[in-house]
Amino acid sequence: MTSEQFGSTLPWAEPAWYTGRPSPYYKESHRHLRKTVREWVETNVVPHVESWDAAGEVPKSVYAQCARDGLLAPAAAGREIPEDWRSYPIIGGIKPEEWDGFHDLVFWDELYRGGAISSIFVGLTVGAPPLRLYGSPFLKEKILPDILNGKTRICLAITEPAAGSDVRNLTTTAEKTPDGKHYIVNGEKKWITNGIFSDFFMAAVRTGGAGAEGISFLLIPRHSEGVKCRKIEIGAGRLSATTYITFEDVKVDASYLVGKENGGFGLIMGNFNHERIWIAFQALRGARLCLEDTWAWAMKREVFGKPLIEQPVVRHKFGLMGKKVEELHAWIEQLVYELDHMSHEEGNKRLGGTTALLKVEAGMTGKYVADECVKIFGGLGLTKTGQGARVEAISRGVIGLIVPGGSEDVMIDLGVREALKQSKTMSKAKASRL
Numbered sequence: 001m002t003s004e005q006f007g008s009t010l011p012w013a014e015p016a017w018y019t020g021r022p023s024p025y026y027k028e029s030h031r032h033l034r035k036t037v038r039e040w041v042e043t044n045v046v047p048h049v050e051s052w053d054a055a056g057e058v059p060k061s062v063y064a065q066c067a068r069d070g071l072l073a074p075a076a077a078g079r080e081i082p083e084d085w086r087s088y089p090i091i092g093g094i095k096p097e098e099w100d101g102f103h104d105l106v107f108w109d110e111l112y113r114g115g116a117i118s119s120i121f122v123g124l125t126v127g128a129p130p131l132r133l134y135g136s137p138f139l140k141e142k143i144l145p146d147i148l149n150g151k152t153r154i155c156l157a158i159t160e161p162a163a164g165s166d167v168r169n170l171t172t173t174a175e176k177t178p179d180g181k182h183y184i185v186n187g188e189k190k191w192i193t194n195g196i197f198s199d200f201f202m203a204a205v206r207t208g209g210a211g212a213e214g215i216s217f218l219l220i221p222r223h224s225e226g227v228k229c230r231k232i233e234i235g236a237g238r239l240s241a242t243t244y245i246t247f248e249d250v251k252v253d254a255s256y257l258v259g260k261e262n263g264g265f266g267l268i269m270g271n272f273n274h275e276r277i278w279i280a281f282q283a284l285r286g287a288r289l290c291l292e293d294t295w296a297w298a299m300k301r302e303v304f305g306k307p308l309i310e311q312p313v314v315r316h317k318f319g320l321m322g323k324k325v326e327e328l329h330a331w332i333e334q335l336v337y338e339l340d341h342m343s344h345e346e347g348n349k350r351l352g353g354t355t356a357l358l359k360v361e362a363g364m365t366g367k368y369v370a371d372e373c374v375k376i377f378g379g380l381g382l383t384k385t386g387q388g389a390r391v392e393a394i395s396r397g398v399i400g401l402i403v404p405g406g407s408e409d410v411m412i413d414l415g416v417r418e419a420l421k422q423s424k425t426m427s428k429a430k431a432s433r434l
């Protein structure tokens with residue numbers, strides 16, 4: 001299906017279907033969402049990003065506006081709006097039953113053009129799905145409406161000072177009281193995005209013995225006695241409020257368990273999949289933004305008597321960047337399509353390894369493009385103001401897409417192990433057919 005040209009006309013600054021080329025994936029509601037989110041970001045985010053960054057936070061009123069304008073339910077839902085969420089507003093008035101993985105892609109792709117704004121949704125995007133998918137009806141009814149209305153906030157708390165990649169060895173304990181009515185939580189969580197302004201932590205805790213079999217998901221109210229939070233200052237992404245959390249004899253109602261006791265590990269691993277795709281969406285748009293600004297600069301800046309773009313070496317750089325960005329986009333679309341045609345469980349089972357490798361590719365592409373663009377900008381690529389400012393910010397932040405959500409080396413290894421597992425399963429099935 002073809003459509004009108006939309007957005008920047010510079011090469012690879014926008015997805016191929018924005019140029020009017022045909023694509024099987026997008027229909028009218030995707031085009032409408034694209035336009036609405038772009039306008040929303042241009043009006044409500046772009047003019048304020050610099051001042052929010054200087055203040056180190058996005059004002060609370062903006063989050064309330066996000067709720068009113070229909071950004072929260074899509075941010076929390078991912079590729080499908082659940083039936084019982086259909087009364088919440090959705091940006092662009094997209095019908096909830098029409099929302100699919102490509103709406104999710106367009107939503108984040110456009111939102112990321114506003115940079116900072118997406119960081120205030122991180123906790124919601126990764127913390128709400130376990131509650132929606134595995135929380136008891138009691139817990140969902142009690143907690144989710146305020147989260148989706150923007151009155152309270154949630155984040156995901158898995159990582160600890162001594163257990164990051166190695167989730168199965170986490171040490172925060174949640175011991176049942178003798179009457180079975182509460183858990184007593186002790187331990188520490190580190191690097192928790194949005195922690196400082198969240199009301200609930202979707203936390204991974206040890207309720208049983210050693211290893212993966214002793215881990216559960218527990219929703220911990222932040223305002224419980226014994227919870228302490230302090231902000232960790234990181235170079236990139238100040239607005240995401242990275243937090244160190246300490247739990248000291250924190251009493252949590254046993255009904256706040258999410259999923260089965262000691263059955264949390266598989267849920268945690270499954271939950272990483274959408275986070276990883278969503279990180280890929282961000283890396284992709286970050287690369288396109290770099291290209292947009294760097295093209296404009298290369299056509300204008302004169303060096304050795306001619307515009308930069310007249311230098312064959314510079315053109316070569318653009319060619320390689322464009323190729324990588326288009327490859328990444330095509331792979332993202334393929335995965336989104338596949339997930340849209342599988343159940344949640346099947347997607348997790350069959351596409352977890354591919355998703356891990358896609359995240360790796362996204363991080364590598366994001367970093368490669370940002371580095372090349374910084375070089376083309378010269379000194380301006382290192383300054384926080386001026387024409388290279390966006391490229392500077394993206395190049396500083398790109399590592400935040402490579403380590404969180406599963407570090408690059410660990411993801412490569414996971415991708416290979418999962419591919420081997422799939423291959424063995426297929427070969428067994430093939431042998432049994434013969």
Ligand SMILES: Cc1cc2nc3c(=O)[nH]c(=O)nc-3n(C[C@H](O)[C@H](O)[C@H](O)COP(=O)(O)OP(=O)(O)OC[C@H]3O[C@@H](n4cnc5c(N)ncnc54)[C@H](O)[C@@H]3O)c2cc1C
Pocket residue numbers: 155156157158159161162163164165166190191192193194234242400403404405406407408409410413
């Ligand atoms: C900005 C930021 C935000 C974050 N947000 C959250 C959040 O909201 N919630 C949350 O729970 N966590 C969050 N994290 C934590 C993040 O998921 C972890 O930092 C990440 O999983 C890596 O864990 P680690 O830092 O402990 O590194 P380690 O596990 O110590 O690993 C360090 C390095 O060692 C190498 N390595 C480790 N194991 C292997 C292996 N098996 N094979 C090959 N190489 C290996 C890799 O190169 C890896 O990068 C965030 C982190 C950052 C930096």
